[in-house]
Amino acid sequence: MSKRKPKGESHVRVYAHEMRVPAWQTLDVDARALLLELRALYRPSQGNVVFLSLREAMRRLHIGQRRAQHAFAALIERGWISIAAPGGFSRKTRHATSYRLENESTGEPNSIPRKPYMRWQPEKTR
Numbered sequence: 001m002s003k004r005k006p007k008g009e010s011h012v013r014v015y016a017h018e019m020r021v022p023a024w025q026t027l028d029v030d031a032r033a034l035l036l037e038l039r040a041l042y043r044p045s046q047g048n049v050v051f052l053s054l055r056e057a058m059r060r061l062h063i064g065q066r067r068a069q070h071a072f073a074a075l076i077e078r079g080w081i082s083i084a085a086p087g088g089f090s091r092k093t094r095h096a097t098s099y100r101l102e103n104e105s106t107g108e109p110n111s112i113p114r115k116p117y118m119r120w121q122p123e124k125t126r
Contacts, residue, residue: 010040012036012040013039021118021120022122023078023079026122027074027078030061030068031074033071034072034075035081037057037061038050038101039101044104044107047107048105050081050098050100050101051095053096053097054069054096056096079115079117079118080101080117081099082100083097085097102114102115103117
C-alpha cells in the first residue's frame with residue numbers, strides 16, 4: 001500500500017538552487033526555520049501576503065523574542081521576504097505585520113517573482 005498525501009494538502013519546498021546561494025548559506029537555523037514557516041502559511045488564493053506575528057513566530061519556533069526578531073531581520077536583509085504592510089496598534093484591532101514571499105509572484109497577471117535573494121551577496125569586510 002502506497003502512502004500518498006491527500007489531494008490538495010499543502011507542502012513547503014526549498015529548491016536545491018536556492019540552497020546553493022549565499023543568502024541561504026549565511027542564514028542561521030532560526031531564520032531557515034522561519035522561512036519554512038512563512039512558506040507553509042502561503043496560500044495562492046490570498047495573493048502573495050502572509051501574516052505572522054512575532055509572538056506566533058516565537059511560539060512556532062520555540063525561541064525567544066530576540067532570536068525571532070533577528071530571524072525576521074535576516075530574511076528581510078537577504079531578500080527572502082519583504083514587508084507588505086507593517087503591523088501595529090494604530091487600528092481598533094491589533095494586526096500582525098504582513099510579509100510578501102519573494103519567491104512568489106505578486107498575483108497580478110503576467111507578474112514574475114523578483115527573487116532578490118538569488119543576487120544577494122554578503123558585505124565584504126576589509
